[in-house]
Amino acid sequence: MSTKSSLLVLLTLLFLFASSLAADPDMLQDLCVADLNSPVKVNGFACKANVTEDDFFFKGLATPGATNNTLGSLVTGADVGKIPGLNTLGVSMARIDYAPGGLNPPHTHPRATEIIFILDGTLDVGFITTANKFVTKTITAGEVFVFPRGLVHFQKNNGHVPASLIAAFNSQLPGILVIAASLFTASPAVPDAVLAQAFQISTNEVEKIKAGLAPNK
Numbered sequence: 001m002s003t004k005s006s007l008l009v010l011l012t013l014l015f016l017f018a019s020s021l022a023a024d025p026d027m028l029q030d031l032c033v034a035d036l037n038s039p040v041k042v043n044g045f046a047c048k049a050n051v052t053e054d055d056f057f058f059k060g061l062a063t064p065g066a067t068n069n070t071l072g073s074l075v076t077g078a079d080v081g082k083i084p085g086l087n088t089l090g091v092s093m094a095r096i097d098y099a100p101g102g103l104n105p106p107h108t109h110p111r112a113t114e115i116i117f118i119l120d121g122t123l124d125v126g127f128i129t130t131a132n133k134f135v136t137k138t139i140t141a142g143e144v145f146v147f148p149r150g151l152v153h154f155q156k157n158n159g160h161v162p163a164s165l166i167a168a169f170n171s172q173l174p175g176i177l178v179i180a181a182s183l184f185t186a187s188p189a190v191p192d193a194v195l196a197q198a199f200q201i202s203t204n205e206v207e208k209i210k211a212g213l214a215p216n217k
């Protein structure tokens with residue numbers, strides 16, 4: 001084999017190896033329905049013994065979630081916590097509903113790329129790359145958009161009617177870090193001085209933001 005073809009083979013193997021690390025680990029058996037109450041801690045959940053069809057079923061995405069909250073949006077997850085049969089399968093879904101003006105605020109999923117399909121309405125969506133480029137688009141019913149794994153993204157309903165979408169993830173448990181809530185409502189609290197310096201604001205302003213985001217507000 002020439003040096004050039006060996007290099008190509010090596011690069012292909014490296015790429016395959018890297019892409020196999022880019023999502024949940026591959027499964028080693030047909031199924032491993034999560035025993036969500038097991039004290040055994042593994043990467044994922046321990047498998048339970050008696051499996052039924054209901055372990056693979058969830059009807060919670062059929063109806064719109066209530067959006068009468070501060071942000072005017074509601075995420076209904078369909079991950080391994082709701083569908084134990086997803087354990088080890090590397091996929092999950094969610095439904096998101098938006099009131100007119102509603103926002104699913106800037107957040108990231110540390111373990112998954114997200115692909116969305118708009119069911120109703122129109123949304124302004126966007127994500128920010130590590131080069132600080134803002135990639136944004138207005139998308140409407142029947143259209144699809146992708147948020148690459150780990151990048152900060154949001155969706156905003158600037159329309160006058162409700163909107164909704166179905167999201168799919170390449171992880172059984174994508175995880176979510178909502179940027180504002182993570183920084184300003186973490187427990188124990190991130191020190192005011194850290195937030196004031198990071199955002200170049202006063203500690204009084206930090207306190208005001210913290211009060212505004214308090215969970216029982």
Ligand code: GLV
Binds near residue numbers: 077096107167
């Ligand atoms: C759902 O999990 C979302 O993208 O907010």
Ligand code: MN
Binds near residue numbers: 147
């Ligand atoms: Mn998301």
